[in-house]
Structures are given as structure tokens and as C-alpha cells.
Amino acid sequence: MNDFPINRCPEAETGLANENSSLGERTAARNPVSVDNDWAQALNATAVVSETNSQGIITHVNNKFLEICGYNRSDLIGKTHKVINSGFHPPEFFRQMWQEIQTGSVWRGTLKNRRRDGSCYWADTTITPILNAEGKIVKYIGIQFDITPAKEQEEELRNSQGRLQKLAANVPGIIYEMRLGADGSISYPYISKGLATLCGLSEAELIADPGRLRGQIHQDDRPLYDNSLSASAASLTTWWWEGRLVLPSGGMKWLQLTAKPEQQPNGDIIWDGFLIDVTQQKETEDALRASKQKLALHFQQTPLAAIEWNLDFEVAEWNPAAEIIFGYSREEALGRHAAGLIVPEFAKEHVNRVWQDLLSQQGGNRSTNPNFTKDGRTVMCEWYNTPLIDHTGKAIGVASLVQDVTQRHEAQAALNQVKEDLEVTLAEQTAELRKSVAQLREEIVYREQTEEALRQAEEKYRSIFENAIMGIFQTTPTGEYLNANPALARIYGYDSPEDLIGSLNDIGGQLYVEPNRRAEFIAAIDKYDLVADFESRVYRKDGRIIWIAENARAVLSPSGEVLYYEGTVEDITKRKQVEGALRRSEERLREKALREAVLNHLTEQIRQSLDLDTILETTVQQIRDLLQIDRCYFSWYRPHRHQPSWEIVKEAKHQTLPSGIGIYPEVTVWSETSLKLEMLRIDNVAAVSDTSLREFLLAIGFQSLLSLPLQTRGGELGVLACAHCSGARPWSESEVELIRAATNQLAIAIDQAELYTQTRAAAVAAQLQAQQLSQALQELQQTQTQLIQTEKMSSLGMLVAGVAHEINNPVTFIDGNVAHATTYFQDLLSLLTLYQTYYPKPDPQIARFAEDIDFEFLMEDLPKVLASMKIGAGRIREIVLSLRNFSRLDEAQMKPVDIHEGIDNTLLILHHRLGDIQLVKNYGDLPLVECYPGQLNQVFMNILANAIDALDSHSDQGKITITTSIIHPETGENRQHHPTTLTAAISIKDNGPGMSEAVIKRLFDPFFTTKPVGKGTGLGLSISYQIIVEKHRGTLQCLSSPGAGAEFLIQIPIKPSN
Template structure:
């Protein structure tokens, strides 16, 4: 492109109505500069100069590469006609503000490609001024971010899918935890192999709501090898002619089980893998649908759990298959442990080593169960409290909303009676007798007081419901602005019964010193769990030290705002929860936040409360959780939460 061509293009880009507003000679000199032309022809960004009325004076060659328009097609056109209609208003407002203030803005909007598609642009604006300093033109620099936005949308879609998967997994874990807890309890109570298997098939039949659950051992030493029924569990409604599942008569299924394949048969009549003989055998025994999961023990024994349905087809969901596989794994562990125990009894020399191995396995199982229970405990409590609060709130609102009307109606009725009394001062004997019987004067005086008391009581119930709903806040939507004082008060409401006197134990005095603190961006439900754990421990500490000192029991809560310092780097909210219990020894203080460490008796604590609290405060919120204690004087927990938690 020659200098003359460039000058011609620039002149043509000027709209006829705007030529008088542009310093044409300066712009021509600038554009005729070879360095400027070289930059404009190679720059990737879209660069445009727009006059005060919104018409294009100049467009860089990159417009053709990105949007398909040549400079000649855009010159002199209105700059906003190819912007998406939904985005035009914000772009026009930004242009007007830039012309008025001389300060550009960063915008994101859609612009139409020549082929009709839409591209997403991110632009920044600046202004050109004349010699007197007046804003003359707007310079727009934009770049295409469509691919990046598409990646973001795809990532958000993947995140939504992941969240749905997490919820499904959470439901599965909850069901599995219920089952495994009962199985593990049976393992702890009895190491008898038959008892463990019988418990497993009964729990599976009850949990999956199936007609029949069997357990088979594969016996390879017989001729021919067979599957031997060991235990079964049936429902009361199951119409079963025999409790023996004819697995040995179905060689194709048996072959697949030997290969440790999980077999799902939704309906024996539609399953393509069953031949007519197999369908006839299963039908004669009353089975229409089954799920078969093999179990391989450490000693290479092969067992099979068979879940059977006897009334129509049964579609086995992925969660049910996964749950039954988890049960199979748990049962395999239990069988291994039972076999180890039997071997220990038979071999006295190896009994000690096998007992240690068994104990370690049981301890691991117990720790896993305790951690699952503690993790879900606050979530379950929150859901329960939220449900109760919701159910109470509706009738209370109905009562509270009607009390004003009731009071008005009662006053009207009493006024009507007064008018009757004025008009007919001498009542009939029957009316006089009835007025005396109901003590009308007392009723007339006391009824409004009763309605006022009812209104006060309903208002109190509404306040309690509000506190319960605040405590039960969940974290499904991530961090939200949170009033720490509301969280503390709702937690204290849940624990208020433990502060009251009972038996020989006097009431615990509660002192609150709430400072002027801002909202914090946190997981509200998890922070309430921290308050619950620490306050519960404070009450326990006071209860344990009642017989050792004759002083008034007291728990104090203080909140304060801490500005940013060289150590914290950002402002924080400090919550201090202190008790005047007997204190914590130094050797215990060092291990206070370790998982599974507890000084409480068996059955009273899992050792997970403070460990989980530390994880919530430090790892989830990048805060601090510290404990300061002096023997004989008490303990103080100090929680520091950043006001704006980094993501």
C-alpha cells in the first residue's frame, strides 16, 4: 500500500458530517508514517478510531482477519450497528461516559462476523484530544476472546456435571455408611463366619427392598463343581416355592461368575444372554430378575451374593450395583478376618500375630466409620433443624397473623355486649344467671390479656425459628457474606439447654462481648460447626471440673475486628471463646488438633471435632485456630477468619 493509497483510505473513512471535527492533517501524517502502517498491518488486536457521533474514522486491517470485514466496508459506518442488540445499550452508555469524562472503560460484548456468527470481544477505550484539550475521538482496542469464553462455558458445564456426580456419590456413601456401620458392628460383636454372612444377606435384602438375597460358596472339588447355598434372606411378601437358587443348573452364569463378572438381569424374558432352558429354570423357581456379584477372598475362595426379584422386571441402577459391590468388598474383609480368627484358634503359635492383624483391621474400620459419621453429623443436624424450623414456622405464622384479627373481633364482641347492657340494663333471669356462672366481669377483663400473652408467645416462637434457620444454613452455593454474631447466637440457641442448671450442677453463666465487626465471606454452615464443637467442649470442660473447685461456672464469647498487619496481610475477625474450667495440660495441648486424639472416655468422643474444626478454619478459610490454656484457670480458643477469603 502506497502513501497515497493510505491517505486516500483515511480520507474516505471520515464521515462527511464529521470531517470538521477531526484534525485531518494530524491523522494523515500519523497514518502515512511507515512505522505506523507496519504496526497496524501486523497487530493482532482490533483498533478503531470513532468520532464523537459514533462513526468510524479508521479501522485496522485486523478487522478482516477476525470479523471478515475490510476497511473499505467499515469506513464511515456507524460503529455500533454490528454489535449484538442485547449488548448495544451498555456499549453506547460506555461511549457516552468516555466522551464526557475522558476516561475509557473495559467492556465485553458480542459483535457479528461477516458470515453471520457472533464473536465475543473484550475492548478498552481511550480518547484523542485537540490542541485545546477537548475530547475529539474515541480509540478502541479490542481482542477476540470467543475461544476462551467457550472454554469457560465448557468448564462450567463440566462443573455442573461434577456437582451432580458428587451429590449422587454422597447419597451412595450415606446408604453405604448405614449398611457398613451395621456390618462393622456385627464384626466387632462376633467373628463367626456364618453369623457375618447371615447378617450381610439380611441387611442387603432389607436395604435394597428385594424379594430374596442368597450367598453361595463355589465348591471346586466336587464332580462337577457346584455353587453351594450358605445363607438366604426373604421378604414376607415374596411368593417363593423354594429357597434354593438353581445357580448350579445355569452353567453359563456360573462360567461368568468364575471370571468374577458382575451380572445384571433386568428381566429373564428380555435378557439376550439367557437361553430358553435357563429362562424356564428361573421361572419355575419364581425368579424374574437378579443381580449377581462375586466375592474373591484373600484365600482365593469364591463366593457370590445374589439379589433376586420375583415380581416382574427390576432395573438395577448404577448406585445399587455399586452399593452391592461395596458390600461385597466389606464382606470379603469380614470373611478374611473371620478366617484369620479361626486360623488363630487352630494354631496357637500364630494366634498372637493374627490377633494383632485382626485388631488393626477393626481399628481402621472403626476410624473410617467414625470419620464418616462426624462428617455427616452436622449436615444431618442442619437438615433436621431446617426441616423442624420450616414445619413450625408455617402454623406459627398462621397463629400470629390471626391474633390481631382475633383481638379486634373480641373487642367488637365485648363492645356489642356493652351496648346491649346499656340498652337493656336489666337482663333476664336466664342471662343474669349465665353471666354470673361464667364470671363475665373477670372474662371481660382477662380475655384481652390472654390474647396479648398469646401474641408475645407467638413472637418468641418466631424468633426461635429464625435462629434455628440461621444455624442450619448449608454451603451448597459456596462462600457467602455471613454475620458471625448470628451464627454464634443460633449455635447458643441449640446449646441453651446445656447452660441451664440440672441436678446438683448449677447453671453456667454466659457472657457476650460482641464488637463492631463486618460481614465475612465464609462457608456459613461449616463455621457454625466450629462454634458448636468449641462451645460443646467448653461446657464439657466445666462439667468435668465441677467437683474440683467451688467457683461460678462461666463461658465468655468476645468478637473484635483486627486490621491488616505485616503478619496477617489482610483484616480479620477474631472470635474468642473462653471457659473457666480446669484447663489443659501442656502435653495434651500439643496434640489437641490431631485426628482421633481425645481425652474423653470411650463412647463420649471420637477425637474428630477439633481436628475437623482446625481443617475448616485453617485449610478452608485460610484463618487461624489457636488454643491457650492454664491449669486451674481455664481455656481460651481463638478463631481468626479473614474478611475476604481467597478462592
């Protein structure tokens, strides 16, 4: 096996197959083995695939893996991936990766690996754990894609950005970006540092007020600035402008602006440009221009012949004076050798020696030679020769100034002939001759100075012309080259400037790829006088096409007529190639980033909700907005209706189109394609071969269609479709990939929504059942508590009743005997009184005994003792009666009772706890109230006991106020007269510390108490609330606030309904 195999084992089916749910969904209706083979072949052809066991030992790699890493399969099997570890990633990176995949999670990231030859490559890596049926990891499958070129492009892009930043920081000017809005507004999104130095204006000031820079332009230069900007915006050609800027200080600078425009999708235009100070350059150019003009005038007007020779002793320049002296026009002389032009045969040897001396810089600067003219005459010439030396010290030519001295030579010969004749008159004419000689010498000195200045200027110009790395040219208005330097010939692929000039006699037709480009070039020069960075495509001599950038101007005659065009040419082919490659790379990266950003945004929008309608609505709207199409909709396939059909449930459409929501009959081709989970892509509906599908789509107004099906976990089939109705619209691959990815995400979201809905329903049912069980438990607990309390009260009542009964018997006995004892005592007292009356002097022993027992006090105090015993027995009888009334063992049913009696009985039982507490009773005139008296007494007991507990911990004088009244059902007013109403109100109020709002809210909750542990169960008020509200259908309220005491209000019906 060379490539990644098809594994149909259970581990693979539950692992790799499940990892890619979309694969499983799309292949549900096809042969599994065939589909897996297709996928495996595609995977092996494009991806680097490896398989390891659960310990990370490599068990299989495909051919793509061997191809990219350079190893043999035997080098890798049985090893770990450390074999290709580049050392770029730290150990912690791999530890975290292993921790993640060992949990069963899929890991995705970027790895830098090392090939066998030591070179490295980048890979986009996905590692998928494969689980067996028990959920245990049995192996890992890694899938990688080589992204080395993209990484290198990213590195190159970062380097380019760094170079740009460095360039912006070091250029002698500023780099800027200017935006011209569709509404005519101007802004500066980017300005490099140095604007204040250049223009006297800070970057912040210009950004805040973009019009300030234009406002500082000299008013004479402002029209050219506006026109050049408008022309660049209209033609999207390079914007070039040069003019004066008035500084805020009053000074003035010359600035030069060069910027390249780019049209934006929204209609805005952005110029990326460069602004520099050319003041010094302008001053130098003006001086140089003046110097050149003077030199040109001198060259044209000097009476001396000015001739330039190349190294081959051929004429390179020939002025009008040379034409006059030698009879040859400039065109006739250019390029001709001196020997065949003006040097006679007998003088050639001498002239050659002079030439060699000049080139070797060893003499030959001045000589007098006979020369030929065009018409065959011999003229005597004085030659002032200067070798032209470049910056390296090498001779590049010779410049000569020539004076025709034929007449002087002939005069000298004549003088020699007539010397003897003149000797007589020599003395007479000596003074005149000396004067003529002096004038001649002055003229010679002047000419020599002129020749030297001309030579230096010409040398400088020629050196620049010949050695420039940029092409330099002069052309006629009709499109012929007048002059060209070697650099221009090299750029165009010619052997020499002469070869170039001789080969191109129609520049517009022969040189430029676009036939009208030369005309546009000339039109731009005529319009703006000067053109900078005029980019064009041209043919080289060998037929190759290159990119050039031209800078040129027109040279005018005094009358304004164009004499010729001159300028420079730069080969920008490599720059254009780099720009094109970078632009394409940026477009691909931008498109990929945009697609991923849109998909991520769409995924985020989809997954922000688990509501199916919201998910579908968000998806179709987002996709329509992104692709700018007429319709995007989602439909479900309904195969179980009386006729199979499609139901469009959500759509996003152009506002002018009618709604497509509804049910549509199925179209066989479309349905069959969707049931196979295959995409339907139609760029032009009119070209569809299937008649039924074409007619259906045209009937609903579709011109283009892109349909991608999906299948939910529940087996439902849906379609996400994009349609265009205003015309045919081809679907790009990036759009198809985006919609496919969106469909996958939508399928996941729909499954999640359905799962959430099911989970939600189950949770609601479980919650409802839990609430019912909780309520039942609470009621059971309350009932149990009530039964316990009832049983306790019953036991207490039985105890109290028993105690009362046991006490009542002796008390009755004592009370009854006290009455008899009082009678007997009164009889005895009467008897003793009679004894004292009739026997005033008793026996001394009796008298002593009477004194010992204090007989007088005993006679006075014993009645009081008997009376107090009578009162005590009565008090005991009252207590026993209260206990019996409170227990009410025989009162389990409702019966009319006196509420006041129940309150008094309760107070009697609590009398020992009242202590210093002041008790105030404001009893109204209540009738008998039908109630459960025992349970109602329990309520009074709980409330009064809590009030006493609260006052015990309070430092102020305690006070409890009990008020009863009748509440009229219609007015709610308290009535003190006999009622015709049905509600009895009992208020028990204390002046204790009060309670907070939080305590009041929980006051009647079971087991809630504010008392210390062991002093309260938290059930008293809860049971009281149940007794009043549930047993008596009344109300129990607590009104309290911290520091203001507490008031409990009890309201129960006087005669409750059945």
C-alpha cells in the first residue's frame, strides 16, 4: 500500500467517519465503500496524511507525506514525528497539543517541519483522534497541507512593510495617502512624519483640515494643481505636480508631488504619493537652464567651429560655424570619420598622432592643420582640442574648437612674398601692425576662454548623457529619434544608440504595444508641459514586451512651436512584475481572509441563537447581503404530503420582488440531485437542457441558481439556495466554497437547534415534574409537621386536662371545707368570747398559754387566713378552668366561641412570663365567631409568646396592645357595634425592636427563626399561618420595621361559608 487505505473497521467507522459529519451526510444514499474510495483518492492526491497508534508511533504515511519530507517509508514507520521536528516550536507547544488530542478533541494548527535534506516547510495540520465503540482512543490521523508558499509570501509582505516604514522614515520628504470621496471631499488617511518641516503644517492639522495644504499653494500655481488633480482622477493616471507653497512664516518653497491613483469600489479615489522639497533643485535647474541656454547660444552663435568626436574619431556634434567653415551640414557630418571628412591624405599621420596624444592626455591640445571642405577647397585651421574625461579619469571623447585662419595664413604667405617690398614701409606700419597683433591676441584669449567654458559645459553634459543609468532621448514631433544614450539602447535591446535611431522611424507604431499610447503621451505633454512617470508597455528589439516609465517635456522655439521632445526612460518591468505578483497574492489572501471572516461571522450569527427560525432567517439574510444577489432562501423537502413538494420557509429578497414563501411541486431533476446531497449550479437558466427544470425556474423568475442540500440528524432534507432574477450571474468558485461551508455550518446549527428543542422540552417536563414533586413533598412535610404539632397539642391538652382534673378534686375539697372551717371557727370565736365575758379571770396556766400563742393576734389573723385560703382555692379553680378551656380536647369541629375568652385564657397561661410588660386590651364588641377554638388559641399562644420574647431582649418598657374589632365587608371600616358583617379582626402589637423587610418576607416560612439555637423550631408562625389561611380562610399579616415594633393582624370570617 502506497497511499492512505480505506479502513472499514468499527474503529474507523466510529472515528474518522464520524469526525467529518458532512461526509457522512452527503454519502448517505451512496455506496459507502465507493464514496470512501473517492474521498481517499482525493485526500491522497492533495493532502499529507499520516496515521499513528495511541502512543504516537507512526503506523502509516501516504506518498504525499514521503514526497514533502523526503524520507522513505521505512525511515518513518515505527518512529514518532520527532523525525521531522524542526525545533521551531518549544516543547510546551507539543505538550499542550498532546493534552488536547488525548482528551478526544481534534487539534488544528500550523507546524514547521524539517525535510530529510535539512530544509523546512510549513504545514496546515489537523490531528483527529479515532475512537473505538467504547470511546477509547485507538489511533490518531494527521492531515496536512503544504502552506510554505503562503508563509513565504507573508514573510515577504512583512519585509516589504518594514522596508516601507524605513523608507518613509528616511526619504527626504513625506509619503502620504489622499482620498477623494465620491462627494468631492478630500481626506488624508495616512501622512508620514516630516510634514511640519516640509510645509510648516503638522500632520494633525492637515488631517483635521485637509484643505489647508491647497490653501498654502501659490495662487499662480493653484490652477495647475487643481487641473492636474482633476486629470489624474478622470484618467486614473499618475498625478504629477510641481509648484510653489507659501509657508505660514511667509517664506516660499518649491514642492514636487507624484502620486498614483486607485479607484475604490465605492467610487472613492485614493492616491499613494510622495511630496518632496525641490526648492534647491529648482534653483539649481534655473541656474543650469540659464547656463545651458547661454552655452547653447554660444554654441550656435560662436564664430568658432565646435565639434565633438567620439572615441572612434567620428563626429558626434557639429555647430553652425563648422557648417560654414567646412561646408557640411550637421546631418551630413554626424557619424562620419574625420579622415574621410576634412583631413587631407598628407596630414592623416600628423592628425593621428595628435588624436592619440589627446586620448592618452599627453598633448595635442592645440595644432594648426590644413583641412578639406565639402567643395574640395583647402582651408587652414587652428585647432583647440580638449579630451572629455569621465569621473573615472577615462577619456570618452574629444571636443574641438576650430578657427578658420586661411585668410590669415594666406595673408602671412603674402606678407612673406612681399616682405622685401614691405620692409621699406615696415617701420611706418610697425605701430599699426602691433596694434592689430594686440587686438588679435585679445581675440584669441577671448576665444580660448569661450572654448574652455564651452568644453567644460559640454563635458559635463556629455558625461551625464553617456553614463546615465536611465535612458535619455530626443524625438521629433513626428515620432523619430533625434538622439539617444546607450542606456536607452540597452533598455530597448539595441546594440547601440545608432542602431536604435536607425531602426525606429515610427515610435508610435513600432515601439508602443498600444497604438494610441504615443498619442496619449504627446497629448499629456502638450497639456501639462511636463509628464512624469508615464507608464507604457513597449516592444524590445527581440519582440519581448517590457514596462517603462517616461518623464518628458517639450522644447519650444521662440515662436512657441515644438522643436522636439526630450526626456528619460526607466525600465520598470521587474517592479511591475513584483507589483502584479504582490497584488495577486494580496487579492488571494484578501479573498481568503474575507471568505473566512464572512464564514466566521455567519457562523457566529447562526450560533448566537438556538431558535430554528432565527438561524434560518439570519443565514439567508447574511448570504444575500454578502453576495448581493436577488434572492436567498431555505426550503424543506416534504415527501410525505399527498404529493411530494418543497416548502420555502425563510427567504431574503430584493424589495421589488414578490415573496416566494410557500409550497411548490417538486421538479424531478432538482429533487433527485438534492436527494443525492449534490449541488445544483446553474449560471444561466436559459442554457439548462432539462425542459421541466428550465421552464420551472423561468416561471418563478430565476436566471441563475446555486442550490446546496443538507440533511439533518433527524433525516429531514433541506436546501439552501441562491438565485438571481435580474440577469444571468456566473457563480465563482470562492462563492461556491463559501455557500458550501455555510451550508455545513447551517446543518450543524439546525441539528443543535433541534437537539436544544428536544432537550428544552425534556427539561421543562422534568422541571414541571420536579416542581410537582417538590410541592407534594412540601405539602407532605407541612402536613407531617402539622400532625406532629397537633399531636403535641393533643398530648399537651390531655396532660393539661388530666392535671386540671386531678387538681380540681382536692381544690374542690379544700374550697368546700374552707367554708365549713370558717363557720366552725366563727362558732369557736363566739364561744371564746362568751368564756372571756363570763370568766374574765382564767387560770394562770391558761393565761400563760394564751399569752404564749398570742391569742389576741390569732383571733384577729385566723379569719384573714381562712379568707385567703378561700381566695386561693378560687384562683386555682379559675386556672384549672382556663387550662380546660385552652386544651379544648373535645372541640375538633368548628363551633361558635368567644374570641376574648380564648385570648384571656392564653394570657392567663402566659401570666408568669409577662413580668413588667404592660398589657393593654382594647376589646371590641365581637359576637361569637365560628372557628376551631383549640387551633385559634394555638395561634394566640405563638404570637404572644414571640412578642414576649422580643420584649425580653428590648431595654425599653415593654408594652403589648391587643385590639379586636369587626370589619365591614363593603367599606372596610372597623365597627364596634353588633355586626352585620362577616369578618373579625384581632391585632396584637408590641413596641419591641421590630423586623427588617428581609425577615418579614420569610417570617411564615417553615423552620425559619431568628431565635438562638435550642429556643425555637421556626414552625410556630408557619403553623399559625396555615391555621388562619387554610383552616379559617382568613388572613395573617405582619406589619413591622426596625425600631418600630411589630403588629400581627388576624382576620377571619365570623360565619365562614361552606
